[in-house]
Amino acid sequence: MRIRPASSTSPAHAKSRAARARALSKTGSGLPAPPKWLATFKRPALADDADAVALALRLAERNIQEETGGPFGAVVYSLARLEIVGVGVNVVESSGLSVMHAEIAALIDAQTREGGYDALANGFGLACSCQPCTMCLGAIHWARLQRLSYSATKADAEKIGFDEGPGDRAIVAGLRRRGVRVICGLHRERGRQVFEDYRRREGKIY
Numbered sequence: 001m002r003i004r005p006a007s008s009t010s011p012a013h014a015k016s017r018a019a020r021a022r023a024l025s026k027t028g029s030g031l032p033a034p035p036k037w038l039a040t041f042k043r044p045a046l047a048d049d050a051d052a053v054a055l056a057l058r059l060a061e062r063n064i065q066e067e068t069g070g071p072f073g074a075v076v077y078s079l080a081r082l083e084i085v086g087v088g089v090n091v092v093e094s095s096g097l098s099v100m101h102a103e104i105a106a107l108i109d110a111q112t113r114e115g116g117y118d119a120l121a122n123g124f125g126l127a128c129s130c131q132p133c134t135m136c137l138g139a140i141h142w143a144r145l146q147r148l149s150y151s152a153t154k155a156d157a158e159k160i161g162f163d164e165g166p167g168d169r170a171i172v173a174g175l176r177r178r179g180v181r182v183i184c185g186l187h188r189e190r191g192r193q194v195f196e197d198y199r200r201r202e203g204k205i206y
């Protein structure tokens, strides 16, 4: 499933850019349409944060199996009801948009469903298959989430070649000061396995 990088002037690259532009225009909002299988992805009731992370991992695994994007998944859930209100997978490559990380996709899904940019303020958490990058940590701040839980670490993603950006200790410390609870390493071994499966299938590293 590895996609060879094409030169910016090749017909293949131009065609792929045209396909991406069509995908982007599909929603009519400038946002890329999520992978089709995501519409029927089961959203079971959650028991706890570890359950939410397990579902984020399932999304990452499915994204690899369906060949619809990178090995990352994320879930937004209500902390009181433990209900899933948003799901997302990494579609950076297929959309041609560098911001389309799983976490951002899940937040877009959740805020669209829940009613706006402040709909998740207080009482919602984000569960991720991997430690969020600096951009996604910033998005957690702006969405005013109260909890972050994740499986694999930045180092696990970098081990197979992903560039995870600059360190994030200051941002995490800032989130914690604001009362965000951060839970690391849930289902860590399964999180590592997701990256190993992606590497074995020669998935694109970007």
Ligand SMILES: [Zn+2]
Binding pocket: 101, 102, 103, 132, 133, 134, 135, 136, 137
């Ligand atoms: Zn990110």
